[in-house]
Amino acid sequence: MQQAFVYDQVAVLVRHWFEIDLDDSHLEHGARLEVRWLVPQERRGTESAAQKIVVDEPLWRADLFDRLDGPPGNFAAAHFHPYFKGVEPSERDYLREDPWEWLRGQLADVGAASGVPLDAGDVAGVRADAEEIVAAARRRAATECTSMERCHAWTRDAREAVRLMLDQLARPDLLDRERTALW
Template sequence: MRRKWFPVLYVFGFERIGVAVSDIYFVDPEPIPGQEGAERGVRLEIRRLEPGELKGSIYSARPITVDRPLWRVDLLESVSSEPGSFDRTHHHPAIEGWEPGARVFDTELSSEPLKWLGARLTDLEAVLAEVGVSRDEVSPADVAGLRERAPEIVDAVGRLLDRIRAGELGTPPDAESATSVRASWL
């Protein structure tokens, strides 16, 4: 009996931006050539964060909006490949509103994804310049906070990848043979 799908979502918040990380199982109904078939892995996005106004007393919970993405990395592999192949691993250096640009494959990203990710997270300014996001979108506290917490974020990504390899995460929901599936928080 297949267990029910339970996604995992981590959110690391700073002043104006956050990093959201989730496992993903994905079947594209219109894949680009060579990218056919189901994919699994970890998706990481740098996103805008918006704190809301308190809805009650000073002790009430604060609403938080995890808003539009600024950058995305997909540490994916085809389900038919060996776990850890990273044969579909890519990033999206362009995002228009909520839509990612084309997949960009990078040999260093596929061969050493956690090392590549750690280097990128510690240099938020370079990532923003690459994706064409104004430096005004982030604060110095965002840059410093992300640099400081990058090892913790990479560790969380590594734990998710371990659970995907173990078959605990990045698994299809009930309809395993569907032609279009996106099972993830992100």
């Protein structure tokens, strides 16, 4: 399940995500937040017709992840991707501060955080909704994913991505196969 906050130029997507480190097969999960461009669509139908909304190219992503081999709430894998090349994220930039406070700061000026000029109305809208967006991310934090079944239910749409990760592991012998079996 994803939650979307949609503005004029951008949308902020919030969800739970599950990831496998390709080098040592450790498992990570937690809240993922992406800021993405909206693709302008041609108006269709009458003045009352429903309009198409297309959320596409990412601007930046925050992954407020725990490592599953640590205590809940450890944020040992919390990082962000400050930019994208098309749809591919930049290298991880690890967070060294409280992830929730960091996220509030990023949302306070999403234009500066994304490194691209955004409509002043969108910047103000995201700033006004920052507490609600952070609350949505907290509801998808690793600490709220209290069982393998719940984590899988929240990320079942990621099956293809998880399978791609499984195919690329440098150390598949280290993989927690019980934890990944549901995908």
